[in-house]
Amino acid sequence: MSGDIVQVAIGERSVGIVGLGKAMEGLAKSSSGKTDAECREILFREIAAHNYIPQKMAEEYKDALLRAFRVFTGELKDEAPRGGVRIQVLGPGCSNCDRLEKDVREVLAEMNIAGDLSHVTDAAEIAKFGVLGVPALVINGRIVCVGTVPDRNRIRQWLLDLLASGECKAGA
Numbered sequence: 001m002s003g004d005i006v007q008v009a010i011g012e013r014s015v016g017i018v019g020l021g022k023a024m025e026g027l028a029k030s031s032s033g034k035t036d037a038e039c040r041e042i043l044f045r046e047i048a049a050h051n052y053i054p055q056k057m058a059e060e061y062k063d064a065l066l067r068a069f070r071v072f073t074g075e076l077k078d079e080a081p082r083g084g085v086r087i088q089v090l091g092p093g094c095s096n097c098d099r100l101e102k103d104v105r106e107v108l109a110e111m112n113i114a115g116d117l118s119h120v121t122d123a124a125e126i127a128k129f130g131v132l133g134v135p136a137l138v139i140n141g142r143i144v145c146v147g148t149v150p151d152r153n154r155i156r157q158w159l160l161d162l163l164a165s166g167e168c169k170a171g172a
Contacts, residue, residue, distance in 0.1 A: 007118050008064045010057065019050045020065070024072045031073075040066045085115040085162055086141070090126045091134035093119070100135045100149045107155045113163075 006020040023046035031039055043065040044058070053061050070076040087104055091097030101119050108115045120126055129138065133147025137155075144150075144158055 006068065007116065008068045009116065010060055010064045015064075017047055017051055017065075017068075020047060020068065023047060024069050027069060028073055031069075036066055039069060043069060085113060085139060085159065087115055087117045088138040089117070089119045090129060090131060090136040090138065091119070091121065092123070093121050094134075096149050097121075097135040100137060103149070103152050104137070104155055107152055107159060111156065111159055111163075113159060 005016045005018055006024075008015055008017050008020065020043075023043055026046075027039060027042055034042075040062040044053075044062045047053070047061070047065060067076065085108075087108075089097055089101045089104065091100070097119065101117065105117055108117065126134065126136075129136065129143060131143060131146045135149060136146040137144050137150070139158055140162065145154075
């Protein structure tokens, strides 16, 4: 189960949840007719068995788990973090993938942009994006490059374009 870790936004932070993918798959098969409250409780019970969840944050976790489930089932669109940017590096963890992740992290820090940066290494998850090469870079749900490591200036330009569009903001 340790390979099944899904990142979920809890407040302003991104938290890795062990077993969430499996729990969402199971619930998706049996959720017909269940209320949101029932789905929240089912997911929370499944996740609490494998993850530490501070008692005072239980309701936030339940809300986040339900939101992640609704994104998983296609009922909600995945959103970028409030005021930030969601970036995914797709690739098996080779040196090029690792270099791309490092470059993105450094550019985000230089530009003082809040972001959720994750490295997707699971082949099934990568396949969902429909990319035919790695590494690939996804920014706020848009694939911006495939099969190459862009230079830092190009990464910076994509982020500047996001700032200009208002999709994210610096200093968050």
